[in-house]
Amino acid sequence: MSTREAFGKALARIGSYEGLVVLDADVSESTKTAEFKKKYPERFINFGIAEENLFATAIGLAYSGLKVYASLYSVFVLKAYDQLRIIAHDNLDVKIFASHSGLTNASDGWSHQTVEDVAVFRALPNFKVVVPADAVETDSVTEQSLNIKGPMYVRLSRTESPIVFKEGFRFELGKGNVMLEGSDAYIIANGNMLVRALSAAEALKREGIRAGVINMSSVKPLDEGLVLKAAKSAGALVVAEEHSVIGGLGGAVAELVSKHYPVPVEFVGINDSFGQSGKLEELYELFGLTPENIANSVKRVIGRKK
Numbered sequence: 663m664s665t666r667e668a669f670g671k672a673l674a675r676i677g678s679y680e681g682l683v684v685l686d687a688d689v690s691e692s693t694k695t696a697e698f699k700k701k702y703p704e705r706f707i708n709f710g711i712a713e714e715n716l717f718a719t720a721i722g723l724a725y726s727g728l729k730v731y732a733s734l735y736s737v738f739v740l741k742a743y744d745q746l747r748i749i750a751h752d753n754l755d756v757k758i759f760a761s762h763s764g765l766t767n768a769s770d771g772w773s774h775q776t777v778e779d780v781a782v783f784r785a786l787p788n789f790k791v792v793v794p795a796d797a798v799e800t801d802s803v804t805e806q807s808l809n810i811k812g813p814m815y816v817r818l819s820r821t822e823s824p825i826v827f828k829e830g831f832r833f834e835l836g837k838g839n840v841m842l843e844g845s846d847a848y849i850i851a852n853g854n855m856l857v858r859a860l861s862a863a864e865a866l867k868r869e870g871i872r873a874g875v876i877n878m879s880s881v882k883p884l885d886e887g888l889v890l891k892a893a894k895s896a897g898a899l900v901v902a903e904e905h906s907v908i909g910g911l912g913g914a915v916a917e918l919v920s921k922h923y924p925v926p927v928e929f930v931g932i933n934d935s936f937g938q939s940g941k942l943e944e945l946y947e948l949f950g951l952t953p954e955n956i957a958n959s960v961k962r963v964i965g966r967k968k
Contacts (some may be wrong), residue, residue: 664819665819666693673697684706685723686716687712690733693734693759697718714742716742716832721745724756728755729777731757735762736779737761740817742897753812759818762776764853765932765949765951786813787828790812794816794827794852803833810864819865835883840874842874843871846960847876849899851901851956854904858876858952876889884918889919890918898964901957904932906934907929910928
């Protein structure tokens, strides 16, 4: 199941909360908010292709005390940056669940792909930033978001992804999850890169290299304690994300360890470029978002240890 599908089902489930309203920009069949619309049409608003109006209205609704859930393509969220700054400044209760993120809107090309969104929202004060890895985690993120105050940006994928977590998994904002213990290096990943990090770790194990894997879906706030523990225990880190290597999860990890416990860090991500049109797996190969490249990055970072 894709994370956008999991969000749609979870949103319809938590929609019984009467103070919850959902806003969409004419893509409800794609973002899966259509399931909420069927159950609670009186609390669903379709703005058409008018993202600035959507978020301007979200501001007013949030000021009136409602819990606002906005869902649209991640690339079009950024069209409303002026409104997003107001949401951030006033710490308003607006939850953005953005679909078709990263490279997952593969065939539509760079104009419909977003590789800079995490960096933008990390830089906006008060915004929480979450990149769930599978449908189970997304279900929990959606449910937990009801109890999280202030603005939140959740990054969802268009394509199906393998299930990594067991049913009943509970997401905690600001907490990472150790998926695999390691001693030679740790791979910190999120979103669609987590399953690739696990695959890389298994391949490395066959070569006698013990690479641990951490799921870090909570990019902001970051689980600083867990990152520093991994840095101290293994002495080397690799960060893997379906995002620019500038300003995303890798940036957050590097900023932390450079200040508190400097260790070698390698980055697996998109190197300062836009996406391209193609099949998703071909794009992952083109940009090096593969288990093989993660494994090679682990070997490099181990070689950089003092």
